[in-house]
Amino acid sequence: MPTQPPDTVGEFEAGLDALDTPVRQQANAAARTRKFLRVVVPPLVALVGIIAIWQLLWALAFWPEYQLPAPLTVWDELWARLHTGEVFAILWTSLHRAVLGFLIGVVIATPLGLLVAKVNVVRRAIGPLLTGLQSLPSVAWVPAAILWFGVTPTAIYVVVLLGSVPSIANGLVSGIDQIPPILPRVGKALGAGRMAAARHILLPAALPGYLAGLKQGWAFSWRSLMAAEIIARSPQLGKGLGAYLDDGRSFSDMPTVIAAIALILIVGIGIELLAFRPAERSVLRARGLSGAPQ
């Protein structure tokens, strides 16, 4: 039984709390600027370096011009397309397909992942298949998709889905598998039924793994789309980045080829930086996980 008067215990406890609480540094404006510079400067330097080497190699004329054009020639090609607005039409054709395909993938893969994670028979039946599909390059589906659906947007979406669904579903499965076993028990003790437990405990607890799956799923969607666009050409499909790249190949126009590759890269990096990195950071930060990329 406590022998001290209660307010002494309270004060003692408050002191203990103050000492034991993890200390967090508050970032001031100067520190934030420094951090920003630390993040932005290295990749910029790397980029400048790569272009400088490229310029040097071109100047040394190791390869003929049609194999290695000057950086400026590529820039002129890009600038011309930008000027006419053609780039935006090309980007839109590819991006809207990739995003739409990715979103359909999420809608299909999420319940699929839940089923595989929570129903043992389903896991044994299609778990290995999902993992196998994940390592199958989805470009392998292009011939089949064209034979099934013709050179249509449907064929493209089928390839994109076959690329993204296994990654997203597997990400969710590993997210659920990594939930500490105490959490579902806590849910039960707090009075959560099956559905409530899935909504309030299972899904939020699996979120980091799920997000990693989404990120990989997006990368696979984007790759699959490019593969499909390069191979499957028809007026019905319009001109996306893949088609633009293939144009460069058929006209032996290296500046176009490099410009197309640069655009594909820029989209990939842009989506990562604008969508996935911030989402991942806020999820990990909220949980006090230090793996958050800066």
Added chain:
Amino acid sequence: MTAIMDELTDPIRTNAVRIERVSKSFSAEVHALDQVDLDVAPGEFVCLLGASGCGKTTLLNLVAGLDRPSDGRIELATGRPAVMFQESALLPWLTAARNVELPLKLAGIPRGQRKQRVEQLLELVRLGGLGRKRPHELSGGMRQRVALARALASTVDSAESGTAKDVLLLMDEPFSALDAITRDVLQSELIRVWAQTGASVLFVTHDVREAVRLGQRVVLLSSRPGKVVRDWHTADTDPDSEPELVDEINGALREVISAHATS
């Protein structure tokens, strides 16, 4: 008919927990509990003491409804028991306040009432004003206090019974992962909360000193299979004879453990 009704509603005659000949086997060889009988009176603080492998956690899980007994009956005269584990097991993506709020949300309690109750409970564990902190921003002791507040929140079965008198608190070595100073503070906090809520408590521990300090009654379980060996009424022990009692119980515990050396 009226007699039965009386027995069901009369808090003096109905035990908060009645465990009757409860056995639990996990397989043909592994018998965790064997014919355990144990009652907890309303408002009583009972400490379950035993070495590792004595099935005290298993028994607690059975009472909490997280597992079913292989045989025997468990009756609760209370609402949903509040359960606390060795780890705080707070949901890391929710703030302290939201963790406490979750069981109220699950019970379908309206928003305004929830906020009020959460504030009350955080105040009860002396964490008022810290509701916006995330678990990783709190110390181990503070996390256990949030877990206690959350466990107490889960005892509200329906919207109307806000300050139910028939609270049952089930605690599975909740302080064993804490440092000595924090453990000491939390023990006195628990006694305060117990006095304030009038809860019945079933507290599992392997620490004799802790059991004697906290409990009104200490129940010793044997190991493999778990069986009630003895119990001691410790409520009115005067501080001077407390070390003797601790020694006595320690002796009994050692005997139980030594008995396994031959088998």
